[in-house]
Amino acid sequence: MIGLIQRVSRASVTISGNTAGAIEQGLLVLLGVEQGDDASHVEALARKVCHYRVFADAQGKTNLNVQQIGGALLVVSQFTLCADTQKGLRPGFSKAAEPSQAQQLYQQFCQSCEGYGLRIATGEFGADMQVELVNDGPMTFWLQV
Secondary structure: OEEEEEEEEEEEEEEOOEEEEEEOOEEEEEEEOEOOOOHHHHHHHHHHHHHOOOEEOOOOOEEEOOOOOOOEEEEEEOHHHHOEOOOOOOOEOOOEOOHHHHHHHHHHHHHHHHOOOOEEEEOOOOOOOEEEEEEEEEEEEEEEO
C-alpha cells in the first residue's frame, strides 16, 4: 500500500465540475492499493499517515503531526501509484489491486484515519477527478507499507 502525502494549506477534488471534497490545512493523501495488500497494510499506513510529523512546532521544527495541528485529510484513490515504470515507455498496472478489493481497502483506510479523530474528505473511487492543492513547503513524502 502506497500513500503519497503532501502537506497542504488547502486542497480539493472536483468531479464533473462539482466539489466532492475539500480541506484547509492538512494532508492530501494519494492512495495506491497493490495486490497482496490487506487490513494489516491499511492499519499500518493509516497509523503512519496520521502520526507522521511534517508540521512546524513553535520553534519552526517539523515535530507535529496532522492531529496535533487540528488538520484534516483529503484522501484520493490513485492506482497509478502502483505503476511499473521500469521497462518501456508505457506504465504497466499489473501490481495494482483489482478494483473491488482496492475500493474496499480505500474505504477501510478512510475509516481507520477517522478513528484517529481526523476529519476526512474524499474523492470518488474510480472517478475522473481534478485535484487542486497548495503544497505547503513544498513537502511531499512517499510512504509505503
